[in-house]
Amino acid sequence: MDPSGLPGIDPLADLLNGVRAGGAIFDQCSVTGSWAARFEGGSPLALAVLVHGSVWITPEGGVPVPLGAGDVAVLSGGAPYVIADAPGTEPDVVIRSGGRCTTPQGEELLPARIPDAGAWSAAEPERTLVINGLYTVDSGTSARLLAALPPLAVVEASVGACPVGRSTFEEITREGPGQQVLLDRTMDLVLITALRAWFTRPGAPIPGWYRALSDPVVAPALRLLHAAPAHPWTLPALAARTGASRAHLARRFNALVGQPPMTYLRQRRLALAADLLRDPDTTLAVVADRVGFANPFALSNAFKKEHGLSPSAYRRREAGT
Numbered sequence: 001m002d003p004s005g006l007p008g009i010d011p012l013a014d015l016l017n018g019v020r021a022g023g024a025i026f027d028q029c030s031v032t033g034s035w036a037a038r039f040e041g042g043s044p045l046a047l048a049v050l051v052h053g054s055v056w057i058t059p060e061g062g063v064p065v066p067l068g069a070g071d072v073a074v075l076s077g078g079a080p081y082v083i084a085d086a087p088g089t090e091p092d093v094v095i096r097s098g099g100r101c102t103t104p105q106g107e108e109l110l111p112a113r114i115p116d117a118g119a120w121s122a123a124e125p126e127r128t129l130v131i132n133g134l135y136t137v138d139s140g141t142s143a144r145l146l147a148a149l150p151p152l153a154v155v156e157a158s159v160g161a162c163p164v165g166r167s168t169f170e171e172i173t174r175e176g177p178g179q180q181v182l183l184d185r186t187m188d189l190v191l192i193t194a195l196r197a198w199f200t201r202p203g204a205p206i207p208g209w210y211r212a213l214s215d216p217v218v219a220p221a222l223r224l225l226h227a228a229p230a231h232p233w234t235l236p237a238l239a240a241r242t243g244a245s246r247a248h249l250a251r252r253f254n255a256l257v258g259q260p261p262m263t264y265l266r267q268r269r270l271a272l273a274a275d276l277l278r279d280p281d282t283t284l285a286v287v288a289d290r291v292g293f294a295n296p297f298a299l300s301n302a303f304k305k306e307h308g309l310s311p312s313a314y315r316r317r318e319a320g321t
Contacts, residue, residue, distance in 0.1 A: 009226055011210050012199055015145055016192055025099045026183060027132040029083075036084030038091035038104070043134040044146060047190055048073040048083060049162055053128030058082045059152040067130075070157025072194040076149040083130060095132070133187045147258055148199075148207050155194045159201050163193045212256035217244045221253060225265050229272060230292035233265055265292075270306045273299060277315045284311055 029037065039046065048057055050067045058064040060079040064087035067073060075081055082091055093109065094102050101109040164186060171182075198204070212218040220242045225233065238261055239246045253261045269291040276287045284296040293299035303311050 009213055009222055011213050012196060014226075015148070015199075015209060016195060025134045026187070027095055027099065027134075029130050029132070030127055031085070031130075032127045034085055034089055036082055036089040036091040037093045037095060038080060038082045039095045039132060039134075040080045041095060041097050041099075041134045042078045044076065044078055045135040045191065046075040046081070047131075047133040047187065047194070048075070049131040049133070049190060051129040051131060051165070053130070055128060055130055056084050056087050057152065057154075058084070058087065062152060065152060065154055067154065068157065070162055072155045072162050072190060074149065074153045074155070074191065074194050074198065075151065076146050076153075077151050079151060081152070083132065085128070099134075133190070135187070145195075148209065149195075153194075153198050155197045155201075159197050163189050208256040209258060212253075215252065215256055217242060217249060217252045218256050221249060221261060222257075225261070225268065229265065229269050230290060232292070233262070235261060266302065267306070269293065270303055273303060273311070274307065274314065277311055278318050280315065280319065287311070 025041070029035075048055075048067065050069055050071050052069055054069070055067050056064045057067055057073050057075075059075060059081045065073075084091070091104060094104055094106075096102060103109065168186065199207075199210075212222060221238050224231075224238065224241055235246050235250060239249045242249060244252070250260055253259075253264070257264055259267075272291045273287050273293075276282050276290060277284075284299065288294070288296045288299040291299070293302065300311055303314070307314055309317070
């Protein structure tokens with residue numbers, strides 16, 4: 001508990017709390033020799049996990065970066081990128097939106113033409129096994145998170161070990177009940193583990209949203225918003241409680257957190273609503289009341305604008321129905 005009497009805030013947990021995959025796609029490549037694949041899925045976040053071997057990853061307009069076994073690459077912003085055996089290898093496969101595979105000229109490729117991870121074995125040490133994951137639905141991916149990440153963040157195995165191995169990836173790609181949910185949650189685990197290691201790695205610059213928790217103006221405002229998100233906050237009321245002028249609070253909050261106080265509150269309310277909606281017994285009216293919306297209609301409109309689907313559709317998707 002903070003000396004103010006309000007609960008403390010874990011800034012990293014606050015940043016990552018709303019990040020959840022929906023309809024994640026995993027591509028497994030078991031390859032040898034000269035090869036390269038270009039990924040053009042346009043996902044707000046993507047992952048590349050090198051299970052065995054070595055590869056190079058090149059973001060659009062960036063420089064090639066090597067990956068070693070156990071390294072995880074996080075790509076943000078939706079720009080294309082290339083994974084290859086060497087920086088100069090030209091891609092002969094393009095992975096497009098929805099997991100479609102084509103030649104660079106746009107000709108469709110049959111699944112049999114795509115490298116098969118099942119062909120890899122420890123008896124073939126020259127083979128490379130790389131797993132690529134795409135966030136196909138942006139359900140709560142925070143604008144603050146995307147703003148805090150570079151186009152390519154590589155977390156080396158020595159800094160943040162990938163929490164799942166080859167046997168896990170084999171299991172989640174095996175056809176069976178609940179397979180998509182298993183894919184999504186595994187991707188969340190890998191992503192959050194990698195991001196936690198990235199933001200807390202030695203020598204990492206301290207981002208503004210982290211400094212906000214020790215700022216004499218912004219920290220009290222954040223604690224108030226977290227302690228009582230359903231309260232009918234206004235900027236004047238928040239400024240009065242923190243002892244700052246409205247203009248100073250708004251300017252300072254936006255500079256450190258990356259968005260105005262009321263925008264932050266709205267997104268927090270919607271993230272809390274998404275969590276509550278996972279309980280099938282909690283009605284939309286109850287959810288609206290708990291997170292500070294005047295009625296279910298207001299919550300439904302705001303939720304659809306934020307998440308791209310209605311609360312009922314979101315609830316069905318999370319339940320896998």
